[in-house]
Amino acid sequence: MSVDGWNTLLVLGGVRSGKSEFAESLVVDAPTVRYVATAADPTDDDAEWAARIAEHRSRRPETWHTEETADDPRRLADVIAAAAPHETLLVDDLGGWVTVLLDPVHQPADDTATITELARAVRGCAARLVLVSPEVGLSLVPTTALGRAFTDALGTANRAVADACDAVVLVVAGQPCWLKPTAGPTSPAGTGPDSTRVAGTGSGPTTAAPTTDTVPAAGPPPVPAQGAPAITGTPADPDGTPWAAPTMALPMVATGLVIQPGMELPMPDEYAGPQAVERLATLDVPGAGLGVLERVVGFAAATQGTPVPAPWTAARVLLLHGDHTGGATAGTPAGQSARRAAQARAGQGVLARLAADGDADLRVVDAPSSAPIEDGPALDAERVEAALRDGWRLAEEAADAGVRLLVLAACGAGADAAAAAVLAATAGAEPPTVLGRVVTASGEYDDNAWMTRCATVRDALHRTRNSPRTAKDVLAELGGGEIAVATGVLLGATARRLPVLLDGPVGVAAGMVSRDLAGQARHWCLLADHGGHPAVRLAADVLGLTPLVDLRLDLGEGANALTVLPLLRSVLSLAAALPARPSDDPTGAPRPDHDTSGGEPDDDAPEFAEPEPAGPGPTTTEPAPDHAGWRA
Known part of the structure; x- marks a missing residue:
């Protein structure tokens, strides 16, 4: 299990149900993603299948690495088993994998043994793993022998992989319904002891207080009934921007979260902080500004991801x-x-x-x-x-x-x-x-x-x-x-x-x-x-x-x-509420070391000319003005 309730997940759904899009949304914030494509390349006479594959490829970010297993369906289990704990894998989909497995090119093949090998690899996978598969159990029994062989093999694969995964979600008409594990009861907010006792501390009395929450016991947190677990319970700003949303996947074992060296955690926004500090120079203030407290505004902007924190x-x-x-x-x-x-x-x-x-x-x-x-x-x-x-x-x-x-x-x-x-x-x-x-x-x-x-x-x-x-x-x-x-x-x-x-x-x-x-x-x-x-x-x-x-x-x-x-x-509060300096304010000249133009330079402005020195030394011996209160 992981920080948001799962480490390996099977996403089921019918044709055009939105299962692939949902699976992609779960890993979009991972630092790197290995996209494992299982389907065979389209033939020249199947334009519709080629269009489907092209649509999937167009949705993948450029940072994702694609790996194909169509040449050897048995290799999918090896790819999953060899994945490192810091990796994130997206397998799309098991339907294509079963199709290739049943192809006469790969016969005779022991389908049952290959599916068992895949389930074993999923169960022991150290990486973050999302698998996509069509749900065929609700359709009619095919009238052809090949169709029945496909549905039987895919149904067997879905059951084996679902049993091996931490969580299973069924996407119906674009709406995710969590099948495993089901959402557990949660304590209502505003109840519980006012002190938290963590592992290994022994026992001791605590005093009840009506304004605190109870820390959950060790183990995986409940998975929400609907929606992506990565954003459940996350408070948002009025504009809908989530606060403190999970941004990464971490390796898990049966005992819970694995904290290890080299974890790839998110960094603050590298652009919002400098933008917030530059914005301070445009505000209508009578003095030199906030001094060293500009760093507070820059820090808050970077951690909140907005120039106006x-x-x-x-x-x-x-x-x-x-x-x-x-x-x-x-x-x-x-x-x-x-x-x-x-x-x-x-x-x-x-x-x-x-x-x-x-x-x-x-x-x-x-x-x-x-x-x-x-x-x-x-x-x-x-x-x-x-x-x-x-x-x-x-x-x-x-x-x-x-x-x-x-x-x-x-x-x-x-x-x-x-x-x-x-x-x-x-x-x-x-x-x-x-x-x-x-x-x-x-x-x-x-x-x-x-x-x-x-x-x-x-x-x-x-x-x-x-x-x-x-x-x-x-x-x-x-x-x-x-x-x-x-x-x-x-x-x-x-x-x-x-x-x-x-x-x-x-x-x-x-x-x-x-x-x-x-x-x-x-x-x-x-x-x-x-x-x-x-x-x-x-x-x-x-x-x-x-x-x-x-x-x-x-x-x-x-x-x-x-x-x-x-x-x-x-x-x-001051930085967020103060208005910008009026453009026609005769006393509102920009402060030193701040570019407040906010756009292209004025073509009519006179060009700066370096003054000619009066001799071999500096032009003046007067001390430079003290700008210690301004930020360069």
Whole structure:
């Protein structure tokens, strides 16, 4: 099963039912598609069949790669079985495949064995696979022996392939009807606990709240009753543009989503961001513009895919609570993180109040607890996989609920030391340079606790000096539960085109780990403030994230982000609502370094002439005007 409910799908339908068009729509957003054509080439005396094949070819994007199996129908099973996990295959169709299989050229042939071999290949296929086939079970029994042989063989093939596929859809008059699996019941919005417990966290009490949703249990999400599963439940703008729609297919196994290195996740729109910044130069403002906050407009435009981005009206804060043990928690009072999490659940404390003031939904996520990293792995491999998938599902749930911005926060004991260990392993940093000072409840520095944390990270790095440095190995050995969940959130948010506001060491450590799984993830992240934290400073430099503000707040991870969120919304609202500068405004000259013509250059404008220097040196010794507030 995959992120939208299936990995292998059989699309059935009658003649001219729209089955092929529907199948093509399911894979149109995949980075690359291998189109497997099964039908034989048309003969010179069959113009109608030639026209049908030409119609199919004309619909295929130029980026698709076509592969034909008409010369050897047995090769279809080999193509499917050899497909890599990152590939997407579209087979159109099994009717043509059976026709070639029954052709006298390929006789004698064991049709039953060949169909069984095909079903086995479909069942074990690692790639995203969509197969198209005519449904012949509703027609009359043919009056010819050849016709009956075709319907019998195709019916057998359809049954075998349908049994092997994760999902089956029947297209009738252009309307898809899902046959397998049927849509399951869903919990009504607005009910469920206010804290989410992810895999491996044990049990614990939660408090009911009427304004939150329940995260689905592990396993495939239900497939919708109608329509393409890629867009079901996706909120849309008034103009119909979907928000946070799935854009890719990922390999699956029986246990669920497979998160692996080299995933091809979507990138933000490369044109919308620069267009939005250029548009700012045409707005009717009395001063030099938005300064560094132009980057917020450009980021929002790129992630929303429009030059006029909308404010992030729906935001959700994910507070990750997962404690470490051992020396990583030196200087942390016992039970402090649990008290912070309980405060947030009750709507109290700094983060909850800031979230309420910023009209943001706050969710407390109990991540798996982590073992002492100086003695052994923080988590085992299975719990890392589960934590990554749970984080992905948290992002998917937010996207389906209409959330347009995620804010990552954390309150786990020992999280700072774990993040420092991750940075040391992924960026080659020395532990003392990325570990923040330990401050006691009375506001004093506890240097003994700080040295204990440094020694803990040093010992953990020494223990793992010969271990692999892959993303999952780093999470298992050093990162632990909350960083693994945060990494899954970043990956899932990227897949659903959902921007993430980072603030603190756990979020940036997850950003560092996510680079090896999907390098696109960092482009969907915005850093609110480094907060003076050395780990955040280093990770921001490596990830290419420039903090928006420099408030130096120290109210817990996520507080800076919620503090600046109203400012970011105001900037986006202003950029979207301000009118363009009047063309006849005598004071409305374009600002430096901005081309506001919006079209062809004025032929009547005088040509620019380079002034002749008065001597061998510059023409003036006056300092250049300060344009620091303008964007080049």
